[in-house]
Amino acid sequence: MQNTNRPQTNNDKVLVVGGGLGGIRTALDLAEAEKNVVLVDNDYTIGGLMTQLDRTFPTNNCDLCTLAPHLSESGRQEYIELMSMTSVRSITGEKGNFTVSVRTEPRYINEDKCTACGACHEQFPECVRFTPGLDHRAPTCMRYPQAIPQAYSIDLDKCEDIEALVNCCPAGAINPDDMAINREIKCVSVVLSPGADLFDPSKLDYLGYSTLPDVVTSLEYERILSASGPTNGKLLRPSNGTQPKKVAWIQCIGSRGIQKGAGSYCSNACCMFALKEAIVTKERFQEDIETTIFYMDMRTFGKDYELYLERAKDDYGVRFLRSRPHSILQQLGSDALTITYTKDDSTEQHIEDFDMIVLSTGFKTSEQSRQLALNAGIELNDSHFPVTDGFNPVATTKPGIYVAGTFESPKDIPDTMVQASAAACMAGSDLPAGKKTARKENNITTERDVSGEELKVGVFICDCGDNIGGVIDVDTLAKRIQDLDNVAIAISEGHGCSRVSMEHIRKTIEEENLNRVVIGACSPRTHLSKFQELIRKAGLNKYLVEIANIRDQATWVHSNQPENATSKAYDLIKMAIASVTKAQPLVDQSLPINKNILVVGGGISGMTSALRLADQGFQVYLAEKSDTLGGVAKNIFKTLEGDNVQTFIADLTNKVENHEYIQVITRAIIVDHSGMPGMFKTGMQVGPQMFYRQIEHGVTVLATGAIPNPTKEYALESCNAVMTQLETQKVVNQTPDIVKKWDNVVMIQCVGSRIPDNPNCSRICCQTAIKNSLAILEINPDARIFVLYRDMRTYGFQEEYYQKAREKGVIFVRYSKDSPPSVNPAGNQVEVTFTDVILGQKVTVTADNLCLSTGLVADNDSSEELAMIFKLPRTADGYFLEDHVKLRPVDMPVPGFFVAGTAHSPKLIKESISQANAVAARAQTMLARDSINLGAAAARVDSKLCASCLICVRACPFDVPFINADGYSEIDPAKCHGCGMCVSECPAKAIQLMQFEDDKILAQLEEIFDKVNA
Amino acid sequence: MKKFEPVIVAFCCHYCAYTAADMAGSQRLPYPANVKIIRVPCSGKVDALHIIKAFENGADGVYVAGCLEGDCHFKNGNEKAARRIDYVKKYLEEIGIESERLTMVTMSAGMGYRFAQTATEITEKIRKLGPSPIKTAITQ
Missing domain, CATH: 3.50.50.60 (FAD/NAD(P)-binding domain)
Incomplete structure (x- = not known):
């Protein structure tokens, strides 16, 4: 039935509580699968803990840059209703029919009027509250440049002159009479991801946290390092403002039952957190600083984390001391902090002085979250974390209520992202089937015809915090760029991907009537589509923008050589300008999507993904290499917690084998693969006689496991x-x-x-x-x-x-x-x-x-072959390499491919199941659409130049070109894969690959060498 | 005379070497600033003419970085590129340019370290070879 009207009942929603990284991921996954979501967060802006981190392991990226696209994605999604400053009072009812009562606190700022100009903040500049522990309280508050909602918020209690505050706002957005609102939300399922608090060490007097200013928690240290932190990114001792020479980290504060009030669990992420902080510190100050980590066990068990530990030791010279320090003291008259400790091979006491000490504080659930659990009627364990299903860590004791992230148990960002997607899968499958909201028509600005216009290039250069701005002087660079031919305007743009900057770029394009845009930023791999969308909003064809990758290719690589970094950034931007001046408006191709799914691997992960997707009505082909389902887990009897693995597998296998939408193909060996995302064809040899069989599918799930x-x-x-x-x-x-x-x-x-x-x-x-x-x-x-x-x-x-x-x-x-x-x-x-x-x-x-x-080790025999057939990257040790280790842990770099279970890296059964569920959620975001965008990179033949020599016909790896009735080569843009091989072989230069046209490449080449010619 | 700093053009496949370069960046692996990257959808897209044009404009070295053998996103673009490079090398010798100035390398998207290492090695090799004969001719 084609029902384009919104269903009359209100009960077609999932409620997500908590707008941290996990909550955002859950909401986005549901929304992209065209399901309605209400996202509530009690903070004034979403983003949670991650917005306070300076950089994240193991890539040492700046977090804001990786998180920002997610936040604005979240802000613009039409399926998401975002309620900030809102808390859950009670949850009643049951799966399929919950009633949630929420209360929204007054913001005192009208979000629709606020332009985030910052005037209120400027005039009440006591400082911005960013940090726990290192705060100065301001009446107005916006936590970070890419914040959503973008509006500031006001703490009226802290404001002495309300009238002056109201009058300072040029937009008239401040409303001191704002009131709290109570509301009821109907929903079918609930995902709780309120995050966790960090252990408060102030009661442990022997660590001196409450008396010694130079003893800080790891999050405070992170804020000190952060460009948006209280010291603008300068590492200074809070006590005297000098740069420390010796910094120590002490692990397991508030974890492993070590101290009074500590959790009995391990907090999971602190070892990597400390390693990252030590590495970043060494990176910045090199020989000028000594870093020491006091630890019990270094727990670097994640994917490639061990390599990170080795790098900290070998490449950065971080010192590791296996010891539990006795105390931190400061002698009268001295500003050094003295740690007393023993090593584990003797009873001898050692004394050592440090300038700053970082306490690696662990996670604990907050009082608020415990209350939330109570309100929701879910059980908590002795450590106050939710009791969950032994084989499905996102399922609580109450059907229809799911948990994810650090509220479920202590964990790092990739594991949080996996659980968030898994929770989206579970919560989404509680929605009545077929209940999809029709997409609203976007009122998109019409595209401006720029043909015949004089070239006007706008160049916007990000400083990306310290990532670019810390190495080169962006303003000076912009001034030099301004003098180049065709450049109408060149300016520095802070965090170009932040809302404010994006809006500024859009306005500048319109006001200056620009017709080409260059962004001096990070990699086009991650940010091109975002800026394409932006210039489209500004009325330009999306192919009239280029990104000069001055961060990944210049400032990150030549961070110690600012001169080289500057001249290279200048060259890269010049190349991008040259290229974009040759760019032409292009039109994207699209094709209908095939909604069948191929799951490779019939272990627990593969079966779980298959079952979830089949339950949503998608046809699934489950191909297994051996003759039975179950995988390596068939050799496991019980989990650590005592759950019976054999009964679980038997039950799962039974469901999979008898599902109307799952076709199990055992003894299947994948032999070939072709097509593109949304329309793949995979060939396999099946059964004892190795019959050849081909399956057409839109999505591929890799769950090929690992081997002992x-x-x-x-x-x-x-x-x-x-x-x-x-x-x-x-x-x-x-x-x-x-x-x-x-x-x-x-x-x-x-x-x-x-x-x-x-x-x-x-x-x-x-x-x-x-x-x-x-x-x-x-x-x-x-x-x-x-x-x-x-x-x-x-x-x-x-x-x-x-x-x-x-x-x-x-x-x-x-x-x-x-x-x-x-x-x-x-x-x-x-x-x-x-x-x-x-x-x-x-x-x-x-x-x-x-x-x-x-x-476990990667099953190299099969993963090497599959990687080759499917063209997928692997890690050095043979596991499949995901698209982004932190933010896209189950998506492969090739669209339409997902990875789950031990094919990704060694993991527990329940972790594999979370990943398998996450894959199902991610796959649904793709399968929700009816067509797939193929982009514009296709080869185009100029028939006037074509000599019908057949070279393109032979060069094409996909047999697309043919000689048409008119006697010229013809290439169907919908079939073309966009590799450009015919282009480089065509002797008459009759073919051009759109987006990578020859004149763009030649223009870039000219720019590299103009110094020589000059 | 100013110290010779070679100018090197790296045509990098979007699916492997370009990603590896991003990875080298995110791991803060230093490599010489002499290397300038041009992103292409496949190493097989790199035209013989573009390579020659690079030398004509004054490049001291050029390399094409594609996927590992068998890993090409478009079946065999990297093999085609390798064959083309062999051919262009012969041509370079004919016109008096040392064929060592042109190299084909392969790597996977995960090999940030290899990207930095390759960029360093090739820069050093070209530095030893000295300025390209064409560049010398232009500047004289």
């Missing part, structure tokens, strides 16, 4: 007493009688992981060792278990199980990479010799079972 590391270390193959964790698990679960005979069990961690051949951490092995240790002790309480580890990486709530294992007597002994344990088979037993750090001597244990934590 096939290492042969420590006599694994030659000695019966040596086995892997997977094999031990099987013995524990199937033949417990054998376990009863074990007196000594030794487990060795990091076998085949964190070594030069396979540098990354396998993430899952520490918790597996704990799980199996506890299971062995359950059967045989007298067994002595030794776990030889390098760092115990029991992140999040796994830490509680680690503590439990210690309480039960499991002996944990650390070994270093340089002196691994040695193994000597002795009959049915095996002698394991290792150095005990505390005793300072070698110990030999005769073990009945030596259990190796071998972890």
